[in-house]
Amino acid sequence: MRTRLVILFGLVLTFAACRPDMENQPKAKPLSESDFFSNQANARPIPPHTVERGGARENAAFYTGLTNGTYITQLPVKLTPELLARGQERFNAICAECHDRTGSGNGMVVQRGFPQPPSFHVDRLRNAPIGHFFDVITKGYGVMYPYATRVEPEDRWAIAAYIRALQLSHDIKGSELTPGEQQKLENKQ
């Protein structure tokens, strides 16, 4: 009896150290490796022409920045302080690496050798319709890769609106400011 107990106790101890079954469950996690699909990734690429639920994208202006092949000149969403704040946060996180927080085009990665993008504060881009900025983010431009998979349409408009705000902020005469703002500027200098 006693020997059996000892053996049982020993077995319990042995198996107490084995736990991979529950730890590595045979389920597919988002980034896990697959031995089924040919590119060995469990996460599948979205097949072309897939339409997500609620994603008919009937509002062409909102999803492409174009109407009848020309860029739209009006923001297709409501301009609010929240939208601009969101645009600022996204721009600083995703675009400023190259374009710099001021839009000068001299970001950190450019200083490390990436081709320099044009400044946003040149007449061509100041006069560009807002749809152009949306389109550049969606499809890329020259050596700049597209950001459609990384920035959602709502955020693309927020960024476009913020770029407009950046441009205005760099293209304003001192005399156009309110006396209060002029005072603030004096104090800063």
Add this chain to the structure above:
Amino acid sequence: MAQLFPKSANVHARVTILGLVVLICGAGWATSTIYWSPYTTEVDVPLQQPIPFSHKHHVTDDGIDCRYCHTSVEKSSFAGIPPTETCMTCHSQIWTDAPVLASLRESMATGKPLKWVRVNDLAGYVYFNHSMHVAKGIGCSNCHGRIDQMPLTRKAQTLYMRWCLDCHENPQKFIRPRDKVFDMAWQSPSNQLEQGQNLVSQYHVDTTGHLTNCSTCHR
């Protein structure tokens, strides 16, 4: 009748008892040392990756935001590891011939993803969700340490259940303002408890015991 035990038996008995105590304590100490050592917890042990990717260079020296690469961290359960295309956004133009990036270019050409080795890997029976933590003012550095200073990515915490619970029991000790979630250098201020208490009620963090309920993490 002669004495059954010689006098020295007293000494033997004492030594045996003492020895046993030392042995048991020693075994306990050895077990806990091994249990908490980097050998078991894998904390601070850099792993061999297909490309020696440096957060220090990309985040601190090049000023790239976490969200540039870990795009889904705010809106989904997983933070996501950047696809090859994201690396190529920059490396199609810079370091284009670097031998360290050979496997990156090969991955781009063949469409086979790079096989990054997981650094933080929870057991399959634990449910975790990034967006919920990020939305409630828990910063990356609370759980991942100073990633921005790591030349090679390593785990900063044990990820043991006790560790999760330490925070779930007292979130006010760790919570920070939402706009500081991506601030790697953030340190808790001297009035952390007071400020934390305010943030907990401001962000409606659950204080009813749901956070320590087994089925919150084991579902």
